[in-house]
Amino acid sequence: MTRESKMESSTTLENNPFEGLSAQWSTALVAVVCERCDWTFLAPPDYAHYPCPHCYQASLTLMESSLEGLPHLYPPELLLEFTLKPGDLTLAVERFTRDIPFAPDDLNPKMLSRRLRRVYLPMWLVDADVNATWQAEAGFDYQVVSHQDHFEQYGGGWKSREVTEGRIRWEPRLGTLKRHYPNVAAPALEDSTRLQKALGTYELQQARPYQAETIAESFVRLPDRAPQDAWSDAQPAFQAAAAQECQEATQAGHMRQFSWSPEYANLNWTLLLQPLFTTYYQDDEGRPQPVLIHGQNGRIVGVRRASMKRGQKAALTILAVAMVLFLASLLVSAASLLLPIMLAFGVLSMTAALLVGLGAVYPLIAVWWFNRQQR
Numbered sequence: 051m052t053r054e055s056k057m058e059s060s061t062t063l064e065n066n067p068f069e070g071l072s073a074q075w076s077t078a079l080v081a082v083v084c085e086r087c088d089w090t091f092l093a094p095p096d097y098a099h100y101p102c103p104h105c106y107q108a109s110l111t112l113m114e115s116s117l118e119g120l121p122h123l124y125p126p127e128l129l130l131e132f133t134l135k136p137g138d139l140t141l142a143v144e145r146f147t148r149d150i151p152f153a154p155d156d157l158n159p160k161m162l163s164r165r166l167r168r169v170y171l172p173m174w175l176v177d178a179d180v181n182a183t184w185q186a187e188a189g190f191d192y193q194v195v196s197h198q199d200h201f202e203q204y205g206g207g208w209k210s211r212e213v214t215e216g217r218i219r220w221e222p223r224l225g226t227l228k229r230h231y232p233n234v235a236a237p238a239l240e241d242s243t244r245l246q247k248a249l250g251t252y253e254l255q256q257a258r259p260y261q262a263e264t265i266a267e268s269f270v271r272l273p274d275r276a277p278q279d280a281w282s283d284a285q286p287a288f289q290a291a292a293a294q295e296c297q298e299a300t301q302a303g304h305m306r307q308f309s310w311s312p313e314y315a316n317l318n319w320t321l322l323l324q325p326l327f328t329t330y331y332q333d334d335e336g337r338p339q340p341v342l343i344h345g346q347n348g349r350i351v352g353v354r355r356a357s358m359k360r361g362q363k364a365a366l367t368i369l370a371v372a373m374v375l376f377l378a379s380l381l382v383s384a385a386s387l388l389l390p391i392m393l394a395f396g397v398l399s400m401t402a403a404l405l406v407g408l409g410a411v412y413p414l415i416a417v418w419w420f421n422r423q424q425r
Contacts, residue, residue, distance in 0.1 A: 075125045076262035081272070082110035090120065091169075092270040103167040103269045106330040106338035122238075122273045126321040128175070128257040129264055132168065132345045139163075139327070142348040146341065151416040152360040157331040162341060165330060168268040170323035171245065172238035174280050175254075177320075178231055180288060182312035184296055185224035189304030192219055223300050227310070231291055236284035238273035238321070248351045249344045252324045256346075260323070270323065277319045288312065334359045354424055361417035365410040372407035379403055 068080050071092070079092045086108035091097075097110050134142075143159045150157065194215045199208055233254065237243065289310065297305040325345025330338040333355050341352035379399030 071123060074123075075265075077265065079270075081113040081120070081123075083113050084108050085111055090272040090274070092272060094267055094269075097269075100167065100269075101338070103169050103328045104271075104340065106328075106340050120272055122172075122276065122321065124321070126172070126260045126323045128320055128322040129170070129260045130252055130254070130257055130322065130324050130346065131264060132325040132327075133256070134327075134343075134345055134348050138348045139166075139343065142343055142350045143329075146350045146352065146354065150354055150356055151420050152357050152364060152413060154331065154333055154355065154357040154360070156333075157355070157357075161331060162329045166343075167328050168345075169326045169328050170265060170268055170270045171326050172271055172273045173242070173252075173322045173324055174236040174238045174273075174275075174277060174284070175233045175320040175322050176236055176277070176281070176284050177233065177316070177318040178288065179315045180227065180229050180231060180292065180312050181315070182227045182292065182310045183224070184227055184292065184308065184310035185222070186293070186296060186308040187220045187306050188223045188297070188300045188302035189218040189220050189306065191303045192217055218304055220306075223296075223302075225296070225299075227292055227296065229292070229295065231288055233320070234284055234287045234291070236277075236280040236287070238275050238280060239271070240274055245342075249326070249342060250347065250349050252344075252346055254322070257322060265323075273321070285312075288314075333357070354420075356417040356420040358414075358417050358421075361413040364413040368406060368410040368413070372403045372410065375399055375403035375406060 071081065072078050075092070078095050080095055080097060081090065082093045082097050083090045084102035084105060087102060087105040089102065089104045090113065091103070091110065093100075093110065097112075100110070102108050102110055140159070140163065143162045147153060147157055147159055147162070194217055196213050196215065197210050198213050199210050202209055235254070239245070289308070289312075292310060292312070293305060293308040296308065327343035327345055329341045329343070331341070333339055334357050339353050339355060341350065343350045376399075379397075379402075
């Protein structure tokens, strides 16, 4: 077998594990994993050109033999597109880099924008028919009018005034409920709660049917929670929706101690992809610091670090200026032996040198305090 034939055979074998995957998604994809943060992705075939778009601290490794162990490899039914305008994205990046004292050289809008990567995060949506009995305490607002007596020392003695107080009347309620609840969100990732707390929610009503060209040159995070595992997190959302409907049905202003005994039927699971920009900058030690940007509203999340190296350089520069002023003050003071009036200028120069030298501490304190606040 010739060398060219061997290379062709090797390439074919390498691509074989992902032929079915690419056919299902209608675009060329490979499955990769970051051995640093354990995030798994479907990535473009040229994935080796990029570090992990989540932690940016390791290269991505091809997953040829472990595809069967992943919870879900099928394409999504729905997808949220990147709707953040380029101008708003630029503003978000600029806001992130603003007001950082002595920011690292690598932390600037140009570098962050150049390294932007498009990532899609998975989320489960579940539909269900619910048949339940429920009970709760419904609260109804009402007002109580009373009179209070008070003494006015300079106004003629005791007087009475009318006081209106708002109160809530609690009444027990119970009933049955039969409803169909569509598109109740459930986490597809172990990190979903943390990511949602940091980035905020997405406008799910803007979801569109999946199209292969939408994810071109993007990384798709694979779910690490199967629907059966995510179901326990979806049930509180069903209960919250039911409690809201029961409150509206009773025309109550408040509801507490809601409990129910539901029976679920006709569960239908849908995979939704949510848009996320990621980028990074390098700190003083050369470690990548990831930055995440919401693909719809532009909310940006990441650790902002000031550079102690730049602070030290600024401090040394200030000390150098102070040293020059100090030497100048010595020369001026020496000249006062011939011209006594120069002594006053020498004292002023020495005082200025002392004040400038004390100012050299500011860059170090500013960097230390800013980084401490970021923790």
